[in-house]
Structure formats: C-alpha cells, structure tokens
Amino acid sequence: MNTPLNRHGNILDFAISSLLRRRSKNFSLLVVYTLIVFVIASLIFFVQAMKREAGLLLKEAPDLVVQRMIAGRHDLIPDRYKEQIGAIRGVTAVTPRLWGYYYDQVFGANYTLLVPEQKLVEPGSILIGPGVARNQRIQVSDMLTLKTSSNAPLLLTVQGIYPSSSELISSDLIVLSAEDFQAMFNLPAGYATDLAVTVANPQEQTTIAAKIAEQFPDTRPILKSEILRTYDALFEWRGGMMVVILFVAVLSFIIFAWDKATGLSAEERKEIGILKSIGWETSDVLLLKFWEGIVISLTAFLVGVVLAYGHVFLFSATLFEPALKGWSVMYPHFKLTPVIDVYQLTILFALTVLPYTAASIIPAWLAATVPPDAAMRS
Amino acid sequence: MVMALHSRLSQRAHAPELLERANLVKTLQLTDLCLFTEARYTRNPAMADCFAPFQDHPTALEHFPSGSFVTPPTMRVHEHSP
Numbered sequence: 001m002n003t004p005l006n007r008h009g010n011i012l013d014f015a016i017s018s019l020l021r022r023r024s025k026n027f028s029l030l031v032v033y034t035l036i037v038f039v040i041a042s043l044i045f046f047v048q049a050m051k052r053e054a055g056l057l058l059k060e061a062p063d064l065v066v067q068r069m070i071a072g073r074h075d076l077i078p079d080r081y082k083e084q085i086g087a088i089r090g091v092t093a094v095t096p097r098l099w100g101y102y103y104d105q106v107f108g109a110n111y112t113l114l115v116p117e118q119k120l121v122e123p124g125s126i127l128i129g130p131g132v133a134r135n136q137r138i139q140v141s142d143m144l145t146l147k148t149s150s151n152a153p154l155l156l157t158v159q160g161i162y163p164s165s166s167e168l169i170s171s172d173l174i175v176l177s178a179e180d181f182q183a184m185f186n187l188p189a190g191y192a193t194d195l196a197v198t199v200a201n202p203q204e205q206t207t208i209a210a211k212i213a214e215q216f217p218d219t220r221p222i223l224k225s226e227i228l229r230t231y232d233a234l235f236e237w238r239g240g241m242m243v244v245i246l247f248v249a250v251l252s253f254i255i256f257a258w259d260k261a262t263g264l265s266a267e268e269r270k271e272i273g274i275l276k277s278i279g280w281e282t283s284d285v286l287l288l289k290f291w292e293g294i295v296i297s298l299t300a301f302l303v304g305v306v307l308a309y310g311h312v313f314l315f316s317a318t319l320f321e322p323a324l325k326g327w328s329v330m331y332p333h334f335k336l337t338p339v340i341d342v343y344q345l346t347i348l349f350a351l352t353v354l355p356y357t358a359a360s361i362i363p364a365w366l367a368a369t370v371p372p373d374a375a376m377r378s
Numbered sequence: 379m380v381m382a383l384h385s386r387l388s389q390r391a392h393a394p395e396l397l398e399r400a401n402l403v404k405t406l407q408l409t410d411l412c413l414f415t416e417a418r419y420t421r422n423p424a425m426a427d428c429f430a431p432f433q434d435h436p437t438a439l440e441h442f443p444s445g446s447f448v449t450p451p452t453m454r455v456h457e458h459s460p
Contacts, residue, residue: 326443328416338385
C-alpha cells in the first residue's frame with residue numbers, strides 16, 4: 001500500500017543508502033558536527049549543574065556577612081561592632097569569622113585557613129580538605145608544617161580529612177583552632193576577619209543590611225541573596241571564556257553549515273539529475289535531501305549530547321579542567337549531580353539540527369529545478 | 379530517555395552527599411565554592427570587591443586565567459568603598 005508513511009520510509013531508506021555510498025565524506029562530516037554539539041552541550045550541562053549545586057549549597061551560607069572597608073579594601077573588623085550589630089532589632093546572632101589565605105611556597109598552592117564557630121579541633125590539630133591532603137601527600141595523624149607570620153614553623157596534626165564528596169566546598173580548607181590561627185597570623189586582639197549575622201526573618205535581611213550600612217558607614221554588608229546571585233551570574237554565558245567557547249563553536253557551525261549550503265558536489269548534482277530523469281518529482285528530491293540532513297544532524301545531536309553528558313557527569317568535565325584550573329596548583333576533583341535542562345537542550349536542537357537541515361535542502365532545490373540532462377552533464 | 383532516568387536516579391542517590399555538603403557549609407559558615415584557588419577574588423568571588431581583579435595597583439591588569447571565567451560580584455545593595 002502506498003501510504004504517505006511508506007513514501008517517507010522508502011525515501012529514508014534511500015537517503016541512508018545514499019549517505020552510506022559517500023561513507024568517508026559523511027562520516028567526517030558527522031564527526032565534526034558531533035564535536036561541535038559535544039562542546040556546546042558539555043558547556044550547557046556543566047554550567048547548569050554548577051549553578052544548581054551552588055544554589056543548593058549556598059542556601060546554608062550566613063544570612064549576612066559584614067566586612068569592614070578601609071581605603072577601598074576589606075579590612076579586619078573590631079569585636080565591638082559585634083555587640084552593636086547584635087543590638088539591632090531582628091538580629092538573632094552575630095558571629096565573628098576568622099579566616100584567611102595561606103600560600104604554601106613549597107607546593108605553590110593557596111589554602112584557606114578557617115576557624116569554625118563551634119570548636120571542632122583542639123589547638124595543635126587540624127581538619128583538612130581532600131585537596132590539601134592530596135597536595136601535601138598527608139593522611140590522618142600526619143603532621144603539617146605551616147610558616148607563621150613571624151617565619152616560625154607551626155606544627156599541626158591532621159585530625160581528619162573531609163570526604164572527597166565535599167571537595168567542591170572543602171578542597172583547600174584547613175580548619176584550625178582560634179589559638180593556632182592567632183599564632184599563624186598574629187592578628188591584633190579583639191579583631192575578626194568579618195562578621196556573620198543571622199537574621200530571624202529572611203524578609204528583614206535587606207532592612208537590617210541597610211541599618212548596618214547606615215550605622216557603620218565603614219562596613220559593607222553582603223546579603224545571602226547577593227552571594228547566591230554572584231554564583232548564578234558566575235557561569236553566565238556572557239562571561240569571559242564562556243562566550244569565547246560558545247562563539248568559536250557557533251562560528252564553526254556557521255562555517256560548516258555555510259559550506260553545505262553553498263553547493264552540492266558534482267556527484268550529488270548528477271545523482272539528482274538521474275533521479276529526476278527516472279521520474280522523481282522535485283518534491284521527492286527535496287524530501288530525500290531533508291531526510292539526509294535529518295539523519296546526519298539528528299545523529300550528531302544525539303551522539304554529541306550523550307557524549308557531553310558522559311564527559312561532564314561521569315568524567316567530571318576533564319576536558320575543561322586545564323582551562324578552569326588556570327595557574328592554581330590545586331583543582332577540586334568533584335563529581336557533579338546530573339541535571340538536564342530541557343529548555344537549553346531544545347535551544348541547542350533548534351540552533352544545530354534545524355539550520356543544518358535547511359542548509360542541505362536549499363542547494364538541492366536549486367539543483368532539482370535544473371533540467372535533468374543539464375544536471376547530469378554538469 | 380536513558381539520560382533523564384540516569385539524571386533522576388543520580389539526583390536521588392546523591393541527595394545524602396548533598397545534604398552533608400550543605401551541613402558543612404552551615405557549620406563552617408562558608409560563603410563560596412572552592413572552584414579556583416589561584417587568586418583571592420576567584421576563590422571567594424562572593425566576598426570580593428567589584429574591582430577585585432584590578433585592585434593590586436593602579437592600572438593593574440587581570441592576569442589569572444580563571445579571572446576570565448569569574449564575573450565580578452553582582453551589584454550589591456550596599457556597595458561602597460569608604
């Protein structure tokens with residue numbers, strides 16, 4: 001029975017056999033196409049997963065962080081600010097945070113030294129992130145030597161290592177006691193790095209931040225919503241390298257589609273001429289080219305997306321690592337929780353499959369309108 | 379379909395680890411993810427100044443590779459530098 005479905009099925013069969021006849025050319029086309037989809041899809045998966053992770057984790061960040069500013073730079077904040085901020089109506093707690101950076105000259109790595117609010121370690125003991133353990137090649141009960149601000153060695157025993165599943169937040173952390181922190185940096189008495197403020201009603205955070213900024217003009221309150229927004233914008237497609245990668249990938253695709261759209265090979269033109277001479281209609285030829293375009297572009301899209309999924313979620317986006325690592329010695333080895341953004345994938349589909357398919361039909365239409373004998377002679 | 383299924387199952391399987399990480403953020407009062415450790419403003423972008431990459435000295439140029447990924451903090455409500 002000659003139903004429209006059968007007609008499409010037969011033309012699809014012919015399209016596949018026609019593609020297989022030009023195997024090497026179409027295979028190389030498929031590889032390039034898949035690679036472009038792979039790069040863009042990897043980027044989409046990576047960014048979405050990272051945004052989701054940041055959003056879920058940083059919901060637990062302090063409601064407000066108050067930094068003191070001197071000469072446009074973040075400075076130590078006096079403890080007396082704590083009492084005054086604590087007296088503002090709606091503020092539940094104000095905790096001085098002690099944290100700083102330490103550059104290890106031997107390994108060339110930067111660590112973050114942090115004193116927890118609750119006492120997690122005794123003086124002389126530390127908890128370290130998995131990145132520090134890897135970098136220093138140390139385990140639990142081993143000793144770590146840091147150089148204090150007076151150039152004296154400070155010996156610390158590793159009490160524990162944070163699990164590798166927490167690497168995205170704890171990789172470079174060294175959690176130590178307030179006494180050891182003081183010994184390390186010799187901070188003036190009665191000062192903290194900044195203040196973490198807890199607000200009873202989340203709706204009042206902005207009002208309280210405004211009150212703090214008014215009462216203490218030398219401070220900068222940072223709201224939790226601002227922290228979350230920073231991470232939401234961190235991997236914005238407009239940001240730096242992201243736009244470069246996207247631009248290169250899209251440009252490659254345009255060149256590639258343009259090449260396809262600007263003409264058919266002599267062999268393909270001859271094939272169209274033969275098909276027309278044996279009774280194929282122009283619409284049949286266009287349908288054939290449409291199916292050829294769909295087979296190539298859909299295969300490239302599906303394979304590219306699946307490879308990108310594996311790359312980002314099973315192999316921790318290894319290809320992006322050198323770029324993300326930059327000059328830092330430590331790079332967290334984290335596994336992202338898979339997230340599929342249907343909206344973004346639909347856009348990718350619309351931007352890759354549809355233009356290519358359209359680009360493959362136009363030259364075929366031009367060739368199919370030429371008389372068969374002229375097409376065969378060209 | 380397989381990807382969607384894998385994604386759903388992984389999200390469920392990773393839920394306890396996610397909770398553990400969220401608890402760590404709460405306990406240690408963390409404000410940033412540990413993504414780029416090469417510079418202060420890329421290690422803690424949420425705590426950095428808007429002009430952070432150029433703060434080291436006048437006419438300082440941004441020279442850390444990860445600086446090209448990290449956008450400056452979004453405009454804060456109470457941003458000022460006395």
